[in-house]
Amino acid sequence: MNKPLILDGSKVAEHMKDQLAVRVAALAEEEVVPCLATILVGDDPSSATYVRMKGNACKRIGIRSIRVDLPASTTTEQLIETIQQLNDDGSVHGILLQHPVPHHIDERAAFEAIAIEKDVDGVTTLGFAQNAFGFAQYPSCTPAAILAILDYYDIPIEGKHAVVIGRSPILGKPVSAMLLNRNATVTTCHSRTNGLPALVGLGDIVVAAVGKAKFVQGDWIKPGAVVLDAGYNEGNVGDADYEACSERASAITPVPAGVGPVTIATLLKHTVDSAERAASR
Amino acid sequence: MNKPLILDGSKVAEHMKDQLAVRVAALAEEEVVPCLATILVGDDPSSATYVRMKGNACKRIGIRSIRVDLPASTTTEQLIETIQQLNDDGSVHGILLQHPVPHHIDERAAFEAIAIEKDVDGVTTLGFAQNAFGFAQYPSCTPAAILAILDYYDIPIEGKHAVVIGRSPILGKPVSAMLLNRNATVTTCHSRTNGLPALVGLGDIVVAAVGKAKFVQGDWIKPGAVVLDAGYNEGNVGDADYEACSERASAITPVPAGVGPVTIATLLKHTVDSAERAASR
Known part of the structure; x- marks a missing residue:
């Protein structure tokens, strides 16, 4: 019987988070706390679970997380306004819009509103192309x-x-x-x-x-x-x-x-990357 | 013996140019002349030939073409400045930077300087991603x-x-x-x-x-x-x-x-598309 190597994502994620904890501690010396803002529109239970998992993962390694919960009736314009406020907030290093959003919202327009330097989930068209060309900060x-x-x-x-x-x-x-x-x-x-x-x-x-x-x-x-x-x-x-x-x-x-779990660890890594970039500016 | 269908690019291009001539004439009624600016850096003979061919193709269907010739010693900054002047020039509808540029120039940075609405050759990262996502104006x-x-x-x-x-x-x-x-x-x-x-x-x-x-x-x-x-x-x-x-x-x-020839006809089409969009703004 074939015995494949089990690619243990939990182990990969733990390794990544161990490395991140060191970097988060170094940032703390400079009084910088990496911060991820997550936006959840509506009340899809599995989306809510994902957002909660991401928030918990942040907390465990010393990343601050902000959770913005918006009602299912939110318009595209209101969602974009929320994103722009987070773009303008210097204490926020990463913005994640939990996918999928309710059908009446123009998801692409909302993704595009995320500032490229905070697009830690790589959802903007510009981020996509930078990735395709091999020079993205956040794939x-x-x-x-x-x-x-x-x-x-x-x-x-x-x-x-x-x-x-x-x-x-x-x-x-x-x-x-x-x-x-x-x-x-x-x-x-x-x-x-x-x-x-x-x-x-x-x-x-x-x-x-x-x-x-x-x-x-x-x-x-x-x-x-x-x-x-x-x-x-x-x-x-x-x-x-x-x-x-x-x-x-x-x-x-x-x-x-x-x-x-590696997806979540990658999100944390990108948030720390972004905080380090912001701190060095 | 196998006899394949010959995909006759000249014929496809002629068909496209016939359609474009009608649109160019309609724009002329509104006193709009589509204009393509082509930038050639250095004196690579085959690049010069391509640029000349594109200019001639423009002329034949009533598109104005501007040719900007820059010496091989041009710096990235100088090239970007030239591109920005063309971005700001309301009479120019499309900008083509002839590829390749001399090695000392940061070609990617130069491509990125082209305004998305004039990127008729689809070379910007943003244009690439819009194309990959299926909503580009100019692939x-x-x-x-x-x-x-x-x-x-x-x-x-x-x-x-x-x-x-x-x-x-x-x-x-x-x-x-x-x-x-x-x-x-x-x-x-x-x-x-x-x-x-x-x-x-x-x-x-x-x-x-x-x-x-x-x-x-x-x-x-x-x-x-x-x-x-x-x-x-x-x-x-x-x-x-x-x-x-x-x-x-x-x-x-x-x-x-x-x-x-179809590549050239496509460039002309994108230039006319851009002129029509500018005229309707």
């Missing part, structure tokens, strides 16, 4: 987390064929760009892809970012491939069929405790 | 030309596997993004790709954007594939071996008279 957190996991376990990327399933602006597209910039050959697949199983079977690295529980089947995976599951669906399951994929993969992220 | 001209050729000949893109060879910021990356947004499955290959021939052989649509004469071999091509050659190398040859690829392709662009 989107989940894509960056996927790369951080590969790097922590010293899994080579250059020259490998990476197959990304999903093309969202905050996950599939930026992770494709980042893998390409690390010299992987990248195939981006999506709902209109024909012959998906055979294409996934080409991947040395497979990124599941499709948002459907257990979508990626075990027999799609090339023996020895590395599987990174960025999904998180009802019932605590990812986008890949973990048990079945484990039969073939050489390494795989579990769900939970895979990409998720 | 890069060569990628847009490739799509225009496919559309002119009614070649389906959705659900097809497109293989792009090359990942430059103005060609490989944006054309990959545009094909993805048109629901192709996209594989982006480059100099570090392993097993390139087999990957190219998966492509229903193959885009050669690598900058090496006759690089793409005929026996790499899947029988029936569509080959788009964005290369233009010494000796008037493209990045694909035209004769050999023609043995297998169902459709192919020649070099010259393939992608090149």
